[in-house]
Amino acid sequence: MTAKPKTCPCGAVNYDSCCGRYHNGASVPDAEMLMRSRYSAYVLKLDTYLLATWHPDTRPATLELDVESCKWLGLEVKTIIQESADCCKVEFVARYKVGGRAHRLHETSQFLRISGQWFYMSGEFKSQLASVV
Secondary structure (H helix, E strand, O other): OOOOOOOOOOOOOOOOOOHHHHHOOOOOOOHHHHHHHHHHHHHHOOHHHHHHOEOOOOOOOOOOOOOOOEEEEEEEEEEEEEEEOOEEEEEEEEEEEEOOEEEEEEEEEEEEEEOOEEEEEEEEEEEEEEEEO
16 A cells, blocks of 8 residues: 555545445445545545445456556546436546656446445446557
8 A cells, every 4th residue: 555645645635534434344425436436446446345335246456556666646537426325327538647758547346235235247448548748
């Protein structure tokens, strides 16, 4: 894990009162906060949290988060579509840099709530762009 930040990687002012509390076991209230906390978990390389919040039907056995060359730059939530009480889609853009190239990941993610707990189910890429920086 990377050192605990003061500001939250998802864009909030304070990590401890934002994604930090979910990374430490608090219940995530909705799909948007799960998506934000998962983004922050990628930034901080919290593979245990990412796997625990991934739906068992689509969860990989492991994650490769040790890539030191990936630097996450920011997150923008575009839209939230609450399809039902237990099903939600969150469209977002995440920016990151790998090997001197800036990337922009535009995705719509599907989230499901089971027994009161939200899980990431799957994602649909809208676009993934790279440019030399």
